[in-house]
Amino acid sequence: MxxxxxxxxxxxxxxxxxxxxxxxxxxxxxxxxxxxxxxxxxxxxxxxxxxxxxxxxxxxxxxxxxxxxxxxxxxxxxxxxxxxxxxxxxxxxxxxxxxxxxxxxxxxxxxxxxxxxxxxxxxxxxxxxxxxxxxxxxxxxxxxxxxxxxxxxxxxxxxxxxxxxxxxxxxxxxxxxxxxxVEVPPRDRGTSRKILEDRFGVRNESFLITIIGTHQHQKRQDFAMRIAQTLKERNIETTFFFMGKYGDNTIEKINKKILKKKIDDICIVAGHVESYDYLPGCDLLLAPAVDEGFGRSLIEAITYNVPVLASASGGHLEILQSDAEDSLFKPDDIDDCLRKIYKHIEGKAKFPKIKDYxxxxxxxxxxxxxxxxxxx
Structure with missing residues (x-):
């Protein structure tokens, strides 16, 4: 009111x-x-x-x-x-x-x-x-x-x-x-994972990769779909969880792209939801956006002890400066991104340090x- x-x-x-x-x-x-x-x-x-x-x-x-x-x-x-x-x-x-x-x-x-x-x-x-x-x-x-x-x-x-x-x-x-x-409300991984399982059917054994952002070219959600497609073709068990503010009919358009790539069985499009409920239960935040002014979701994820993998572009480079070699990939480079994802799946990636926000x-x-x- x-x-x-x-x-x-x-x-x-x-x-x-x-x-x-x-x-x-x-x-x-x-x-x-x-x-x-x-x-x-x-x-x-x-x-x-x-x-x-x-x-x-x-x-x-x-x-x-x-x-x-x-x-x-x-x-x-x-x-x-x-x-x-x-x-x-x-x-x-x-x-x-x-x-x-x-x-x-x-x-x-x-x-x-x-x-x-x-x-x-x-x-x-x-x-x-x-x-x-x-x-x-x-x-x-x-x-x-x-x-x-x-x-x-x-x-x-x-x-x-x-x-x-x-x-x-x-x-x-x-x-x-x-x-x-950037400050986040207290959440724990166990509770978040249970919410993901109850609301979206995410299995505990699946490596959960989330993408947060609006559906526009700069955010590179199509790039994330290509990554999902490649991982499925290589029989790497993952689930991709898309969150973001989408306009009218956008979720339907995203789902059509996912169906066309035949990755609908490993992709979930949640739309505009409160990310704090789900982010702590994810295994990796993928941020392929190019020329981002900042990168708020990176800080939120790291605060929740969720590893991140972001394009080495724009404001991402100013957030990820310390122990960040496993948290950055060359912009729009699928092979480099996949190499870093494998490292995260294997649990061999360094966790980055960030300053006070x-x-x-x-x-x-x-x-x-x-x-x-x-x-x-």
């Missing part, structure tokens, strides 16, 4: 708007920041959502207050539709309403967590002289309008050096690198930088 924005006597008030239509790893990291910061009571983050959806359900579940704006956001796709004559009118209405909100509430800053929110809030922030903080969590998608938008910001937080390096050099002077926070550490860094740009 929608709640009203909480009032606050805190010296620094920061508005954090979201589209509201989805919730993934990036938004979970943003919510973790908001929860930790508001407990510390140094900076007060207030949430706004543009449209009802999955995020609204999550906020209600966590009992986090928010304001529902019921406004359309701006995307690059919209900007390319020159023939849609109503767009300028819609943008003008959205910009005017957001400008009035910022003037009325007098926030010290607006902190956005994706490109759509950056495009939508850049002009209202400029007009109201409200500092805009952009949290860049993915590889920068180059375009003139996006670069212009980012130039209007007061600060850009990049979650990895890989993400920072993807930004235009003209923006680097206003960038800082702050790792994402706690909410407390992340929050302290973000608050320090936020105070720096809002108290100039």
């Amino acid at each position: 929608q709640q009203t924005l909480f009032s606050s006597n805190h010296p620094i008030r920061v508005l954090t708007p979201f589209s509201g239509d989805s919730i993934g790893g990036s938004y979970l990291s943003a919510i973790a920041l908001i929860q930790e910061a508001n407990q510390q009571r140094t900076v007060n983050y207030e949430i706004a959502i543009h449209q009802p959806g999955k995020l609204e359900e999550k906020l209600n579940q966590l009992n986090l207050p928010y304001k529902s704006l019921n406004l359309k956001w701006i995307t690059i796709v919209d900007l390319s539709k020159r023939k849609k004559l109503t767009l300028p009118f819609e943008w003008s209405i959205t910009t005017l309403k957001l400008f009035r909100l910022l003037k009325k509430e007098r926030y010290h800053a607006v902190h956005v967590h994706d490109g759509r929110m950056a495009l939508t809030w850049a002009l209202p922030c400029k007009l109201s002289r409200t500092p805009l903080i952009i949290h860049q969590r993915t590889k920068f998608a180059k375009s003139n309008i996006t670069e212009l938008t980012y130039k209007s910001s007061r600060m850009i937080i990049a979650i990895t050096k890989f993400v920072l390096d993807s930004l235009p050099a003209t923006l680097h002077s206003k960038c800082v690198i702050i790792d994402n926070p 706690s909410n407390e550490r992340h929050c302290a860094s973000v608050i320090e930088e936020t105070l720096r740009v809002t108290t100039r």
Whole structure:
């Protein structure tokens, strides 16, 4: 149920708007920041959502207050539709309403967590002289309008050096690198394995490989299916467990691909489920995605003592740095990936070490930088 924005006597008030239509790893990291910061009571983050959806359900579940704006956001796709004559009118209405909100509430800053929110809030922030903080969590998608938008910001937080390096050099002077926070609820392997057996029929003797992520080319789920196909052909007993946020009819499309490859007897497509219930019971997390900005699921798996095998690409390389030779494979290289999988199945792979990704550490860094740009 929608709640009203909480009032606050805190010296620094920061508005954090979201589209509201989805919730993934990036938004979970943003919510973790908001929860930790508001407990510390140094900076007060207030949430706004543009449209009802999955995020609204999550906020209600966590009992986090928010304001529902019921406004359309701006995307690059919209900007390319020159023939849609109503767009300028819609943008003008959205910009005017957001400008009035910022003037009325007098926030010290607006902190956005994706490109759509950056495009939508850049002009209202400029007009109201409200500092805009952009949290860049993915590889920068180059375009003139996006670069212009980012130039209007007061600060850009990049979650990895890989993400920072993807930004235009003209923006680097206003960038800082702050790792994402990742903390997981307590779970044990035995309970998780029992849930997997009861809900999906996973047998205890099967080597369970999980893939977490949306069904898009960057995530390389088709690559994972080819790995499954090869292992089946070589009579290596494995089960592949796919988890992720999928759009309409996507699960049906994935299952059709699995049927075509004749691996439906060793593949389970769970869809958008709470991964914490299942991940601890898996034997290996396979992360074939290329150019990932971060790699939250890697940290979650390692925290649960689940081995990982990821493509040596993007943010993965910044997470897996110590004792990681058995946890990385050449991107899109099936043979290298299979060699590493065999090592994991045989129990001969080294377990990687990672640094501290706690909410407390992340929050302290973000608050320090936020105070720096809002108290100039």
